[in-house]
Amino acid sequence: MRAYLGLGSNLGDREQYLRDAINAIDGRVDESSVYETDPVGGPAGQGAFLNVVVALETDNSPRQLLELAQRLEAAAGRMREEHWGPRTLDVDVLLVGDLVVNEPDLVVPHPLWSERVFVVEPLREIAPARLAATLPVLDTSGVRRVDSLWGDFDRSVRPADAARWFTDWPGPWAVAGGWAIELFVGAPVRPHHDLEVIVARDDVHRLHDQLPGWEFFVPSPGGFAPWRRGEAFPADENQLWSRPSPDAMWSLEV
Structure with missing residues (x-):
């Protein structure tokens, strides 16, 4: 079951509090960029919040x-x-699958999540397409996207992207490589420039339908050769690279 937590900090070493909390969350599959916002409500004179959705x-x-x-x-x-x-750290339970809870100390979905731009915008980054399509459009003038908590670690391609790309995929698939290691250990390990995914060889021809408009390439002497719709996948090959457009970086290795 997919759940979402909203984390915020506006006191002390905000980045470190968020990093420590994110690394302590078992089952984490993705987190948004970090957004800075002015406090909503509460006493005057508070510092700005850093917010992230996990x-x-x-x-x-x-x-x-x-x-x-x-x-x-x-x-x-x-x-x-x-x-x-x-506060050094504020953690809210935003969504838990399709569950609805209404108790004195716990309401799920969070009663204010859809009104808070510092929740909606981070959530929009990592939500599957079906959820993202339902998110409200809020005024973002008071929200500032800031640098990643992870410094030089490139998180432009994420496991949640694979969840969107492989929605309704007919066979088994799994995230592999460096991202799989990070998901296992719960912390950044190295920079990432693409996302590795494993699929069954018998299903690989379905990629053209699953990712329409993408370009696919297989290794060839001296570089890469295009692998086009209708062509047999090379029997002696077990990898391919793909990107959503000719001017894009490699995004997916299968």
């Missing part, structure tokens, strides 16, 4: 995710001294 695959209930959120906040030393006051 996607995870989990069997945990919404209640268990709330308990996780509270543990992450406690680990960051959050003190609840003032309503909507400055």
Whole structure:
């Protein structure tokens, strides 16, 4: 089940609090870029928030995710001294599959998520197409996208992209390579320039229909050769590279 947590910090080393919390989330499959926003409500004079949305695959209930959120906040030393006051870390349970919960201390979906631009815009980055299509359009004038929490680690292609690209794929597939290692260890390992995915050889011809308009190439002496619709996949080859347009960087290795 796919769930989404919203994380924010406006006190102390904001980036480090977010990094530590993200790395402590089991089942994490993706996180958005970081967005900086002015505080909404609460006492005057607070610093700006850094916000990020994290996607995870989990069997945990919404209640268990709330308990996780509270543990992450406690680990960051959050003190609840003032309503909507400055905080080292704030973690909200935004969405948990299609589940609906309405309890005194837990409401899912989060009652304000669709009104908060610092939730909607990060979520738009990593949501599957079906969810992204339902997101509201909000005024983004008060939101500033900032540098990645991960410094030089290139996160322009993400596992969540594969989830969108392979929606309704008829056979098995899996993220592989460096991204798979990161998902396993829960932390950045090295820069990434593309995304590696494994599919069954018998299904590889379906890629042209799955990713219409993309270009596909197979290794050849001295470089790469185009692999076009209707052509047999080389029997002695087990890799191909693809990109969404001629001027794009390589995005997918299969």
